[in-house]
Each structure stands twice: as C-alpha cells, then as structure tokens.
Amino acid sequence: MQVIGTASELFESVIELRRRYLGTNPAREDDFDRREALRDASSYHLIYLDTDEIVGTLRVTPLGHGLSFVERAVDVRRYFQHPTDAFDANRLVLDERYRGGKHLRMFLLQAAIWLKANTHLRFISALCRGQLAALYVGLGGRVLMDDVAWAGEQAERRYSLVYLELESLYNNVIGAN
Amino acid sequence: MKKHLDTFKQQYDAIHHAYWNDSLSDIALAAWHQEKLREVVGHVKQSSPFYARHLAQVDERSLTLNDLCTLPFTTKDDLREAGFEILSGPLEDSIFYYETTGTTGPSTPCPRDRRESYASNRQLVMAYQSVIEKHFADERTVVGIMGPTEVHSFGDTLGDVCTQLDLCSAKIWPHSPVIGWPKALQLLKDLRIGVLASAPGLLLAMAKEAEQQGFNPRVDFALRAFMMSGELCTPALKNNLYSLWGAQAYNSLYGSQETMVIAACNANDQLVLHRLNYLIEVLDPKSGKSLGSEGEGELCVTMLIPGSKPLIRYRTGDLVSIQSRLGCTQSMRQTVKVVGRIKDAVHLNDRPFSAAQIEQALLEGVEQCLGYQIVLSRDNDRDTVIAKLEMSRFFSGDCGRLVLLIKERLRERLGVEATVMVVGDLGEHVNLGSWFSWKEARIVDQRQSRWGQQ
Numbered sequence: 256m257q258v259i260g261t262a263s264e265l266f267e268s269v270i271e272l273r274r275r276y277l278g279t280n281p282a283r284e285d286d287f288d289r290r291e292a293l294r295d296a297s298s299y300h301l302i303y304l305d306t307d308e309i310v311g312t313l314r315v316t317p318l319g320h321g322l323s324f325v326e327r328a329v330d331v332r333r334y335f336q337h338p339t340d341a342f343d344a345n346r347l348v349l350d351e352r353y354r355g356g357k358h359l360r361m362f363l364l365q366a367a368i369w370l371k372a373n374t375h376l377r378f379i380s381a382l383c384r385g386q387l388a389a390l391y392v393g394l395g396g397r398v399l400m401d402d403v404a405w406a407g408e409q410a411e412r413r414y415s416l417v418y419l420e421l422e423s424l425y426n427n428v429i430g431a432n
Numbered sequence: 433m434k435k436h437l438d439t440f441k442q443q444y445d446a447i448h449h450a451y452w453n454d455s456l457s458d459i460a461l462a463a464w465h466q467e468k469l470r471e472v473v474g475h476v477k478q479s480s481p482f483y484a485r486h487l488a489q490v491d492e493r494s495l496t497l498n499d500l501c502t503l504p505f506t507t508k509d510d511l512r513e514a515g516f517e518i519l520s521g522p523l524e525d526s527i528f529y530y531e532t533t534g535t536t537g538p539s540t541p542c543p544r545d546r547r548e549s550y551a552s553n554r555q556l557v558m559a560y561q562s563v564i565e566k567h568f569a570d571e572r573t574v575v576g577i578m579g580p581t582e583v584h585s586f587g588d589t590l591g592d593v594c595t596q597l598d599l600c601s602a603k604i605w606p607h608s609p610v611i612g613w614p615k616a617l618q619l620l621k622d623l624r625i626g627v628l629a630s631a632p633g634l635l636l637a638m639a640k641e642a643e644q645q646g647f648n649p650r651v652d653f654a655l656r657a658f659m660m661s662g663e664l665c666t667p668a669l670k671n672n673l674y675s676l677w678g679a680q681a682y683n684s685l686y687g688s689q690e691t692m693v694i695a696a697c698n699a700n701d702q703l704v705l706h707r708l709n710y711l712i713e714v715l716d717p718k719s720g721k722s723l724g725s726e727g728e729g730e731l732c733v734t735m736l737i738p739g740s741k742p743l744i745r746y747r748t749g750d751l752v753s754i755q756s757r758l759g760c761t762q763s764m765r766q767t768v769k770v771v772g773r774i775k776d777a778v779h780l781n782d783r784p785f786s787a788a789q790i791e792q793a794l795l796e797g798v799e800q801c802l803g804y805q806i807v808l809s810r811d812n813d814r815d816t817v818i819a820k821l822e823m824s825r826f827f828s829g830d831c832g833r834l835v836l837l838i839k840e841r842l843r844e845r846l847g848v849e850a851t852v853m854v855v856g857d858l859g860e861h862v863n864l865g866s867w868f869s870w871k872e873a874r875i876v877d878q879r880q881s882r883w884g885q886q
C-alpha cells in the first residue's frame with residue numbers, strides 16, 4: 256500500500272479505477288467537478304498495489320471542513336462530537352480480480368496501520384450501500400442511519416451511514432486475518 | 433553621472449562613517465535629516481511630474497522635520513497610476529532598471545541611479561560583513577546569490593555588496609534557463625558556498641530538490657549562513673531551515689524594489705533601520721495618523737537620497753514593530769520587526785492574524801519540513817483549517833504525534849478546528865510563489881466559494 260497525492264503520476268490510475276467501477280459522478284451531485292477536485296486535493300489517497308499495478312484505492316477525506324459528500328447528505332455533528340478527529344472513507348474500489356479473498360482486508364489493515372501512525376484521525380464515517388455497509392459492520396462498524404436519502408440531479412439514491420473507530424477496525428481486521 | 437557620485441560620496445561617506453563608529457550625535461543626525469528632507473523634496477518637485485503636482489503646495493525651503501506629517505502620502509496606487517511620471521529624472525540617468533513583481537497590479541518601474549544604489553548598498557555591506565566575520569572569522573568563503581528575476585535588484589545589489597567586501601560571489605539562480613536545479617546544487621556543493629542569499633521558500637524548495645537528487649542537505653554542502661529576504665521568516669521557519677541544512681538563517685534585509693534597503697541585519701539577527709537614508713514613521717493603518725518613529729503600525733518612509741525615484745511619505749503596506757534601544761550605538765539604535773503585510777492578514781472566525789502568527793503557530797518546534805500550505809474552509813458557520821506539511825525523508829519523528837500537537841496548537845493560538853496532514857507532493861509554487869506573496873502562495877481560501885454556502 257502507498258499513500259499518494261493528486262500530483263503523483265499514479266493518480267491518473269486512481270481516477271481510471273474509480274471511473275471503471277463507480278462511474279464519474281455516482282451520486283449525481285451538482286457542481287461535481289469542482290467539488291471533486293477540492294476533495295481530491297484535501298484527501299489522502301491510499302492505493303493497493305500488485306507489483307506496480309494499482310488494484311485498489313480508498314480516499315480519506317477529513318471531516319469538519321464541509322468538503323465531503325457525507326457532510327452534504329448528513330449532519331455529521333450529531334454523531335461526531337469533534338469532526339476534525341474523524342475522516343470519511345470514500346471511493347473505496349478494488350479491482351474485481353482481487354475480490355473475494357484476503358486482499359480487501361489486507362488493504363484495509365495496511366490503511367489502518369498507516370492512518371494510526373501518520374494522522375490524528377481516529378473516527379471514521381462511511382456513507383455506503385448494500386455490500387459495503389455489511390462489510391464495514393462486519394469489521395466493527397455501527398450503522399448510525401439507514402435510508403439516508405440523497406436527491407441528486409437525476410435520481411434519488413439511498414445510503415447507510417456507518418460509524419467506525421480506527422482502532423477497532425484495525426483490531427477486527429487483524430483478528431479476521 | 434559618475435561625477436555626481438564622487439561628489440555624493442564625499443559627503444555621504446563621512447556621515448556614514450560617523451554613523452557606524454558612533455561619533456554621530458543625535459543632533460547631528462537630526463540636522464542631516466532636515467537638510468536631506470529639504471533637498472529631496474526640492475529634487476522631486478523639480479524632476480518628477482508626479483511630485484510636481486503632488487507637492488505643489490509645499491515649500492521645501494522652510495520644511496522642518498516637524499512638518500513631515502503634514503505632507504501628503506505616496507501610496508501604491510499612486511505608483512501604479514503615475515508609472516514613469518514618478519521618476520525624478522530621465523531613465524538614462526539611472527544605472528539599473530528594475531520593476532516590482534506586479535502580483536497585485538501592473539508592475540511599476542524602479543530604476544536606480546549611482547547615488548541611491550551606493551547609499552542603499554552600504555547598509556547591506558555592513559550586515560554581510562558582520563555575519564561573515566561571525567561565521568568565517570579567519571577564513572574566506574564564497575557567497576551564492578539566488579535571486580528571483582532579471583528585473584529584480586537582488587543579483588546586482590548582492591554582487592556589489594560582495595565586491596565591496598572583496599568576496600567571491602556566484603549567481604546560481606536555479607530557475608535561469610541555463611542553470612536549473614541540478615547545476616545550481618552542483619555549484620553549491622563544488623564551490624563550497626558558505627553563505628547563500630535567497631528567500632526562505634526557495635531554501636525549502638532547494639532542500640526538496642537536493643533530497644530528490646540524492647543529497648543530504650546537512651552533510652553534503654558547506655553552508656553556514658543563509659541571508660534571507662523576499663518574504664518573512666518566523667523563528668519557527670528559521671529553526672526548521674537549520675534542521676534541514678545545518679545553517680543559521682538571518683533575515684538579512686527588509687525593503688523592497690521601490691524603497692531599497694530600509695533595514696539590514698546585525699550579527700544577532702536583528703534588523704536595524706538605516707536611518708541615514710530614511711525618515712521613518714509608524715502610522716495607524718486605518719486612519720493613517722502618524723504615531724511617531726517607533727511603536728507598532730504601518731511603516732511609512734521618506735527616502736532621503738535624491739536619486740531616480742525617491743518617495744515621499746510612502747506607505748509601505750507593511751505592519752512593523754519599531755523599538756528604540758537607549759544605550760545602543762547610533763547605527764544599532766532602532767530595530768524593526770516586520771509583522772507582515774497588511775494585505776497578508778487573514779481573518780479566522782472574525783479575528784485577524786498576521787502571516788507570521790499563522791506560520792509560527794503551524795511550524796513552532798517542527799523540524800525537517802519541506803513546505804506547507806493552508807486550506808481555509810468553513811463549516812457550521814465556523815472557519816476551519818486544513819494544514820498540509822511536506823516532510824523530509826530525514827524526518828525521523830513520530831508523525832502521528834506531530835500532527836496532533838500542531839492541531840492542538842492551531843486551536844489554541846488561532847481558535848480554529850484543524851486537520852493537519854503530512855503529504856508528499858506540495859506543488860512547487862507553494863514555496864517559490866512566496867517571493868511575490870506569502871498569502872497567494874501558501875493560503876488556499878475556499879470560504880468564499882459556493883462550497884462554503886452549502
């Protein structure tokens with residue numbers, strides 16, 4: 256696993272991987288390009304590599320600055336007393352060839368280790384759907400809100416807001432491995 | 433014109449010598465000030481179309497120092513609007529043509545003639561002499577000069593300073609098309625450059641380049657002192673530069689293209705005012721009321737050397753703190769601390785902070801940092817900060833602890849909630865843009881966008 260910024264030559268591969276599995280604007284947000292550029296510029300981009308190929312990505316966007324999608328959809332202050340101690344885990348993608356085995360857990364474990372050592376972020380929000388919400392719950396997450404509605408430009412989508420703590424995520428992933 | 437310089441030097445060298453060996457009394461200095469004030473006002477009224485209009489009502493023959501605060505200000509807007517009409521004489525009588533960098537509007541011309549160039553550089557000669565004597569007591573060294581552009585005075589001024597001190601100088605501007613970073617770093621190493629004149633941001637960028645090229649900045653070079661100018665450098669940033677390079681950083685001078693060298697450092701890294709060349713006033717920045725020649729406020733200067741572009745009661749836009757030190761020698765009597773530019777002030781949750789306050793809060797105790805950037809956002813009707821730091825590969829501390837410490841300090845000092853991030857790829861402009869504007873280079877303000885209104 257590596258952590259890169261938007262200036263990295265690897266970042267284009269991150270964008271490509273996201274585009275392949277998530278599309279360009281999954282929530283159909285307004286003013287998306289500008290918002291997304293700001294989020295990318297103010298986030299950590301964690302990448303999972305197989306030799307030199309990027310096969311997984313996760314964006315870690317700090318909460319408390321009104322930057323992230325979750326802060327548009329939900330009043331996170333109801334759940335996070337000090338939002339700047341937390342981050343939103345978003346744009347999690349794993350190449351389909353690496354799904355179903357240990358890769359996702361390995362990626363999340365390495366991510367947790369790096370975040371514990373290099374940031375002051377200790378709490379996690381994840382606004383997600385279906386399988387991903389179940390995955391986070393399986394790793395110690397707690398569903399704070401079900402049925403979060405987001406009316407995008409074309410259609411309404413529904414999400415679950417999941418809360419995790421970095422320490423328990425780390426312990427749960429390690430335990431599962 | 434050379435004849436003018438010879439005549440000027442006869443008078444100037446005598447008082448300069450007395451000023452520096454402390455044989456110039458306060459009364460004699462005041463007499464010099466009054467004589468030069470009358471001379472320079474007469475000079476600009478006669479030679480500058482702008483000042484012929486601007487000071488038409490002023491009779492310089494009866495001016496006293498007490499009348500100074502009755503003269504109209506010269507502002508940055510005046511300089512922009514007047515253009516070449518501000519000059520006191522034809523451009524051909526000058527020896528150098530420089531311009532301001534033009535980040536906040538059109539560039540303005542700043543030519544210099546022999547007299548003002550000579551008088552301005554004398555103070556800097558004294559500063560370089562004192563620092564070099566401190567670090568190279570019985571040795572010779574080479575001075576590296578890294579200046580920003582070809583129409584900036586930096587290279588010529590420091591070249592002249594080194595010539596006057598009989599020092600070898602090397603102009604190694606890394607952004608020159610014939611130099612570049614690899615050659616600049618190789619020259620820095622091969623010439624065993626001991627003193628480097630540059631800007632703090634450039635020194636951070638250079639440390640990053642040096643690391644990328646496989647150097648260890650602390651080990652592979654012979655640097656002992658940085659003579660910095662171009663932007664403010666807080667004690668925290670100086671400490672950080674020492675951690676990166678193992679060289680002591682001095683705020684070598686304070687001035688600008690328009691005003692030349694208003695103050696230069698002594699061996700204790702204090703900026704001492706060049707009172708032979710300027711009448712100094714501190715103003716209330718809002719009302720413009722003169723508060724005298726010391727205290728805190730906006731610096732206003734009247735340039736006393738009757739050259740190509742002396743300015744009368746020029747509002748610098750810089751916030752300063754001037755202290756008079758009784759018992760010190762005449763040349764060391766007044767020190768100035770530059771708090772920052774008025775336009776660089778940042779309001780966070782309705783409280784104003786200077787660039788220096790923000791930088792100090794961010795970098796205090798931080799070592800091995802290659803650059804920083806601050807993103808201002810707004811959430812829940814409160815301003816917030818995302819601070820990004822790029823660290824050296826030689827940083828061996830606890831990253832998690834460092835960012836937590838800075839986060840708490842930003843909350844305590846600036847009253848903001850913050851996220852502090854260690855990143856690997858701050859853009860080059862973050863460090864290099866600081867030659868022109870600290871704020872534009874290092875602050876990304878998202879508060880005014882539609883984003884903040886969500």
